[in-house]
Amino acid sequence: MQTFIINSEGYNVYVGNSYGPLQTFLEEKKYAKTFILADTNTSEKCLPKFTEKLPLLKEYDIIEIDAGEAHKNIDYCIGIWKMLLDFGAGRDSLLINLGGGMVTDMGSFAASTYKRGIDFIQVPTTLLSQVDASVGGKTGIDMDHVKNIIGTFTNPEAVFIDTDFLYTLPRRELLSGFAEMIKHGLICDSGYYFDLQSNAMGSVDNAMIFHSVNIKNKIVLEDPKERNIRKALNFGHTIGHAVESYSLAHDKDPLLHGEAIAIGMICEAWLSHTKTGLEESALTDIKNFLLAYYPNYRIPEGAFAELAEFMKKDKKNEKGTINFTLLEGIGKFVINQTCTEEEIRQALVLYNGLFK
Numbered sequence: 472m473q474t475f476i477i478n479s480e481g482y483n484v485y486v487g488n489s490y491g492p493l494q495t496f497l498e499e500k501k502y503a504k505t506f507i508l509a510d511t512n513t514s515e516k517c518l519p520k521f522t523e524k525l526p527l528l529k530e531y532d533i534i535e536i537d538a539g540e541a542h543k544n545i546d547y548c549i550g551i552w553k554m555l556l557d558f559g560a561g562r563d564s565l566l567i568n569l570g571g572g573m574v575t576d577m578g579s580f581a582a583s584t585y586k587r588g589i590d591f592i593q594v595p596t597t598l599l600s601q602v603d604a605s606v607g608g609k610t611g612i613d614m615d616h617v618k619n620i621i622g623t624f625t626n627p628e629a630v631f632i633d634t635d636f637l638y639t640l641p642r643r644e645l646l647s648g649f650a651e652m653i654k655h656g657l658i659c660d661s662g663y664y665f666d667l668q669s670n671a672m673g674s675v676d677n678a679m680i681f682h683s684v685n686i687k688n689k690i691v692l693e694d695p696k697e698r699n700i701r702k703a704l705n706f707g708h709t710i711g712h713a714v715e716s717y718s719l720a721h722d723k724d725p726l727l728h729g730e731a732i733a734i735g736m737i738c739e740a741w742l743s744h745t746k747t748g749l750e751e752s753a754l755t756d757i758k759n760f761l762l763a764y765y766p767n768y769r770i771p772e773g774a775f776a777e778l779a780e781f782m783k784k785d786k787k788n789e790k791g792t793i794n795f796t797l798l799e800g801i802g803k804f805v806i807n808q809t810c811t812e813e814e815i816r817q818a819l820v821l822y823n824g825l826f827k
C-alpha cells in the first residue's frame with residue numbers, strides 16, 4: 472500500500488501504511504512511558520486493531536473516557552491530567568490520542584498543558600478527524616457549550632492515519648466528516664467539490680483523505696495561528712458552531728459537528744450570495760448537495776437570539792462585529808466579512824424555509 476506523507480509545521484502526517492513510520496518513530500524516540508487516550512467506542516473498536524498492528528508497543532497505560540462531544544470539557548480534561556499524574560507521566564512520556572476529533576482535540580489540549588507540555592501523536596479514527604481535526608495544531612475543549620473556547624495551538628509530533636478504522640464507523644459519522652471535505656472543496660478547489668458530488672460517499676479513500684489534508688495543511692502553513700487566511704477553514708462555522716452549541720444545550724440527540732457545519736454552510740452560502748457575489752446557481756447547487764445528505768433540522772425561531780449570543784463569542788470576531796468567511800464562488804473564499812444580526816436572522820429564516 473502506498474504511503475502518502477505530508478509535511479506540516481515541523482511534523483509529518485502519514486496516510487496509508489502508517490504503521491511502519493509509527494514503529495520507527497517509537498523506536499527512535501524511546502519514550503519512558505506511553506499512554507493511550509481512547510473513548511469508550513475507540514477503546515473497543517480501534518484499540519485492539521491498533522495494538523495488533525504495532526507489536527513493538529508492549530507497555531502502555533490506557534486512559535478511557537466517555538464518548539461524545541458533551542464530554543469535551545474541563546471536567547474530563549482534569550480526569551486525563553489526574554490519570555497522567557497518578558500513573559507517573561513525565562516530560563519523557565508520550566500520549567497517543569486514539570479517536571475522533573473529540574479525543575484528538577481534548578487529548579492534545581491535555582498534553583499541551585500537562586507539565587507545560589508533553590509529546591503527543593494523533594491517531595485519528597473518524598473520517599472527520601482524519602481529514603481535519605488531527606491536523607493543524609488546534610487543541611481545545613468546550614465551555615458552557617461554547618465550542619473550543621479554551622485551547623492552545625500546539626502541534627503533535629506526528630499524525631498517523633489508517634483508513635481501516637473507518638470500517639466500524641457509523642454512516643452518520645462518516646457523513647459528518649464528509650461535510651468538512653465538502654468545505655475544503657468549497658473554499659479552495661471547485662474540481663474537488665464536484666468530484667465529491669459525483670463520487671459521493673462511495674469512495675472515500677487514502678487519496679481523497681490526502682487531498683483534503685493537503686488543502687488544509689497549505690492554509691495552516693501560511694497562517695498557523697489564524698491571523699488571516701486560516702479563517703478560510705472556518706467557512707460554515709460562524710453559524711454552524713452556534714447551531715452545534717444550541718443543539719448540544721437543548722437536544723437529546725444533538726447534531727454532530729459536521730451536520731451543524733452543513734447547516735452553517737447553507738446559511739453562509741446564502742449570505743455569500745447576497746454579500747460577496749456567489750452566483751444563484753452555485754447557491755442552489757450547494758443547498759441541494761448538502762440537503763441530500765444532512766438532516767432536515769429546523770431551527771426554532773425562538774432560538775435565534777440564543778444563536779446570536781453564541782456567535783458573539785466566536786473567536787474570529789473583532790471590534791464587536793460577528794466575523795464570517797464567505798464565498799465569492801465555488802472554490803473561492805473571502806475572509807473578514809461582517810454581517811448584521813438582521814442579515815443572519817434572514818439567513819436562518821431562509822434556511823428554515825427549505826423544509827416547508
Ligand SMILES: NC(=O)c1ccc[n+]([C@@H]2O[C@H](COP(=O)([O-])OP(=O)(O)OC[C@H]3O[C@@H](n4cnc5c(N)ncnc54)[C@H](O)[C@@H]3O)[C@@H](O)[C@H]2O)c1
Nearest residue numbers: 512538571572573574596597599603604609636639640728
Ligand atoms: N482541531 C481541529 O482542527 C478540528 C477540526 C474539525 C473538528 N474538530 C472537532 O472534532 C470534534 C468532532 O470530531 P468527530 O466527528 O471525530 O467526533 P468524535 O470524536 O466524537 O467521534 C464521533 C463518534 O464516533 C466514535 N468513533 C470514533 N472512531 C470510531 C471508529 N473507528 N469506529 C466506530 N466508532 C468510532 C466516537 O466514539 C464517537 O462516538 C468536534 O469537537 C469538533 O469541534 C476539531
Ligand SMILES: O=C(O)C(=O)C[C@@H](O)[C@H](O)[C@H](O)COP(=O)(O)O
Nearest residue numbers: 603607609618619701704705708786
Ligand atoms: O483548523 C481550522 O482552522 C478550522 O477552522 C477547522 C474547523 O473545521 C474546526 O472545526 C476547528 O476546530 C474550528 O476551530 P475554531 O477555532 O473555530 O474553534
Ligand SMILES: [Zn+2]
Nearest residue numbers: 651708728732
Ligand atoms: Zn469543523
